[in-house]
Amino acid sequence: MTTTVLLVDDQPLLRMGFRMVLDSQPDLRVVGEAGDGATAVRLTAELAPDVVLMDVRMPGVDGIEATRQIVASGGASKVLILTTFDLDRYAFAGLRAGASGFLLKDVPPDDLLAGIRTVAAGDAVVAPSTTRRLLDGFAHRLPDLDDTGSGPGHRPFGAGPGRDGADRLARLTDRERDVLGEVAAGLSNAEIASRLVLAEGTVKTHVGRILGKLELRDRVQAVVFAYEIGLVRPSANPPRHPD
Known part of the structure; x- marks a missing residue:
């Protein structure tokens, strides 16, 4: 194709x-x-x-x-x-x-x-680990979308600390929430399987269900959602990028 x-x-x-x-x-x-x-x-x-x-x-x-x-x-x-x-x-x-x-x-x-x-x-x-490093690098100073020049009040996939994000997070089971946290931590499916003592295929199924329930397109948006909802926090010492 x-x-x-x-x-x-x-x-x-x-x-x-x-x-x-x-x-x-x-x-x-x-x-x-x-x-x-x-x-x-x-x-x-x-x-x-x-x-x-x-x-x-x-x-x-x-x-x-x-x-x-x-x-x-x-x-x-x-x-x-x-x-x-x-x-x-x-x-x-x-x-x-x-x-x-x-x-x-x-x-x-x-x-x-x-x-x-x-x-x-x-x-x-x-890659999830790269996404995590990027978000850690600037989540501390991340403004609302208003400061990016993209206009106020836009939450394209409904994340954020507001009621909508919390309601969507509540759709997940406890195990799915655990998996989402590990995805946001930058772990691969194999690493998540090892940490949570699950089969890798089971983790893949959980990730698919998480994306469906949260109405997200892929793992990148899942990481963004987890940051916005407060499920994970940026590292205390973000990496420095070149000027």
């Missing part, structure tokens, strides 16, 4: 570079390009790509708002955010908006290709 991709970046040279990498693969096909978020939303509706490779900072509608609109439309297209270390807060906002993961803009070509394929398959592109 061929995975179709929409490239979204306001820099034509970057789009050209990404297109060359993707078009070199027999299972990937670029079906369109956009230089701003509004065009990205329109082309996603028209072309229904499997994956939207989304820049964050663009003129007009930015990548976060475009991601929110694409996810809210209910289509099958998955969004993969492109970011840099100094834009961590935008990466987090993108995940809250419904993106299936993120990559750094200087990612090696092989990792970019693997990430696109992973997202197209319905999984998160970021």
Whole structure:
């Protein structure tokens, strides 16, 4: 099967570079390009790509708002955010908006290709441990979405410390809540199975049920939910990122 991709970046040279990498693969096909978020939303509706490779900072509608609109439309297209270390807060906002993961803009070509394929398959592109380190790094200073420039009051998948998040957490059994905590701690299914003395297949089943009950798309959103609801807390000494 061929995975179709929409490239979204306001820099034509970057789009050209990404297109060359993707078009070199027999299972990937670029079906369109956009230089701003509004065009990205329109082309996603028209072309229904499997994956939207989304820049964050663009003129007009930015990548976060475009991601929110694409996810809210209910289509099958998955969004993969492109970011840099100094834009961590935008990466987090993108995940809250419904993106299936993120990559750094200087990612090696092989990792970019693997990430696109992973997202197209319905999984998160970021390993749980990497997600945990990222969230630990800036959860201390994370503002409400209002401070990201994405507007007030948006809770795309209903997380957060409010009543809605607590009500959804209450849908889980005690064992599912235990598994969610381990997922948020950055453990793989095998590690969770070992810690909770379960079969790995049972853990996988629990994770699927957790995502369904909480109305989440993947493990990345599960980690975000766990942070927002207060099920886990950021480390006392977050890692430092380069300026």
